[in-house]
Amino acid sequence: MDQLDMYILPHQQLTYYEKGARQVDAAGKEEKRAYTLCVASTAAGDILPFQQVWSGKTKASLPKTIAPSMAEAKELGFHFTFANSAKRTSHFSTKKTMKEWMIEVLELYISSVIKAQNLPRDQKAVLL
Template identity: 55%
Template sequence: MSWTPRVGTCTAAHLPLDAEDLCKRAFFCLAYCMKWENIPAKLIINVDEKRAFTLLVGSSASGDILPFQAVWAGKTEKSLPSKDAPGMTEALQRGFHFTFAASEKKTMKEYIEDILIPYVKDIIASDPGLDDDQKAVFYIGVYPVHPGIILIFVPANCMGKVYRKRIQSVGGVFDK
């Protein structure tokens, strides 16, 4: 796959006047957390979700792409694609999660329970250098999460700016 760094669009959102400072604070909070808790890059997970967007994509700082969560408009499972839809079997085998916007569990909670926590547990189990109680970082907007996962908030409307800064100035911080 030829993935490229995300470039934010600014048509609906405006950067805060102190965006540069907010992004630096978020970056240093992340770097401190990684150092203090000894968190490897593969356990720094970032997602970006838009209210009008129907696909939640997560990736780790080491480049792993987590399974996608497709959120479909609707109030019941009838709004989801059929189990017989073309490509559905492969999507499910790859861990994709399909849900509807009016889900009682709430879509972010489903993402955490069905995608994030299994990913973190798999990384910990597959790496003999990590302890069973190894912490991970979930780098998102406001949302209460699972114990053992440290939450670092991306400043409002700054996701694209944070990515550009990280790519330009990482300087080994993410290499563990």
């Protein structure tokens, strides 16, 4: 599993203006809205559904359920959660979000593999 910081409006540290210009605007330079994207793959090469971790302490911090492509993301098993961190603006994973990932993403994947391969219901799995 890996975690990536994703900015809503990515920005570069580069601008293109005439050499010697006295004022150079950098659009989006102050944009701070971001989330952590948790991605994981299996030893078999399967990509697990992503988890997005947003800052905030309630579901109001999450993208709206009517957001473009939200229905498709939910259908694919993506998990959207909030950090509920002591630092109000932190979007980094917390113990809470990692537990949610284990239940909402990993356990569902393991269950689907057990069912698809007709394995015993108490089949063990290893998380590396």
